[in-house]
Amino acid sequence: MSVEYNNYNKFQILISKLKDFKFENENDKNIFIFCHTVHQKIPCRLFFILGKPINTFLETKLLNNLIYHPKKYPHLVFSIDSKFNITNQTLSYSSSSKNFSFFEKIFLVLDQLLINNNNSDFDKENDKKLKEIPNSIQKYKKHPIYILESLIKTYQIIYPKRPILGYFKGEPIYYKSNIINLLTEKQLYRKGLKPKDKKPYKIIYNSKQEKIYLYAPWQTCKIEILEFDSKDTMDFYHENFIPINCTHINDDKADEVAELLQIEYRKCFKGFYNGFPKIEGIFIESKHKEVFEICLKEYKFNTRLDEIIEKRMKVFKNWNIFLKKVDKYNKIIDRLEK
Known part of the structure; x- marks a missing residue:
């Protein structure tokens, strides 16, 4: 003191x-x-x-x-x-x-x-x-702690609806941390989830008056991929998209090595970037992982070595052209001096 x-x-x-x-x-x-x-x-x-x-x-x-x-x-x-x-x-x-x-x-x-x-x-x-406790609607909109149910978005709910912290013009006041965002089936899919309940928690309508089904977190479960798809590419928005007993190899050269080893693989589709499909690595069976990683390392080393050799050969070729031009120039000078 x-x-x-x-x-x-x-x-x-x-x-x-x-x-x-x-x-x-x-x-x-x-x-x-x-x-x-x-x-x-x-x-x-x-x-x-x-x-x-x-x-x-x-x-x-x-x-x-x-x-x-x-x-x-x-x-x-x-x-x-x-x-x-x-x-x-x-x-x-x-x-x-x-x-x-x-x-x-x-x-x-x-x-x-x-x-x-x-x-x-x-x-x-x-x-x-x-x-x-805020004393105006505008402050409830901006307040980091408190919220009124009438102010939340159409895709949001307050859960649980307790404790009630008081009332503002007859409406219950809740903690803002109790707000939960409901997700569509497409949004869940990108998070590696799917609805486990047939009945959605809430149905809203878009501008075209089309139904949009929204699901709460407790109505979802993880996506499980049991085996390779019949297509050459598979979705990979989340770790849950990795098939059972498979591994994700994130390398630009992975598909080339898989072709050389003649092992089954699938390219991983991550969505579109600037209008073009974005591929991020491949899926392979986990039993091939150890051998595959060794081969991938060697393949990248040899590829890099080939690139270095090719680059140096190009340099040598350019020097050879340059020296020939110098030699030709010297011969012209000698003739002029005579």
Whole structure:
């Protein structure tokens, strides 16, 4: 507690000396106090209210108690603390969420550019503020913790519907972490899953009024491929697409080696890239894996060796052409000198 009391005394001395300074406005005063608290290592943070004009206010932590600013503003708000952590405070200190999405994107960029691993002195206070129940629909849309069922997407559900954290205009409030995305059969397929229930969890309609069947995670099971397909290629969107007792070999030369060894294989289709089919390796039976990998290594070595020899032969050929031209040029010079 000696450090806390020391900070408290230093802050009181700073406040008492403010009368010796003349500030043009409240912003200058707040910035002055913030700079001095940073210098004296007193936990403090400076808030910026992005209105017209821009205004500021301070929050300080003394004797483990937060001297906070209870007012909310109809503008975007962010803060910088004594450890130079920059935080978007709009959800906690603004009565409006206008332009919040755009503002949040800016902070995502700032997080990447200004990497700051300092633990803030106000982490607990930030969490406490964020856990306050929102008071507007717009804030529920943006809030990272709470959600209303009427605001979720058509392909989403809330499960389980408990606990109910309160009510907003008669509608239950749930944790946002309880949102589950329902998937179509095609989306499940790309994740290596398939529906195990015939009845979907939910049916919605697209713009053409066509039915779309959606399935919950507990209505699915893993895809199992028992054997090679009759076609030369097989889908490979997920590890579950590897046939039983088979191995995936991800190498551009794998199919060439399989042809040389005369073993059965299937090319792995991963989808389309820029309109062209993307093939990623092959499937072979696991019993061939050890021999195949040895042969693949040798084949790549020999192929690389052939490429090096071919490249050097081309260099030698070019040098030979060059030397012949030089010799021809020298003969012409000799004739002219005679």
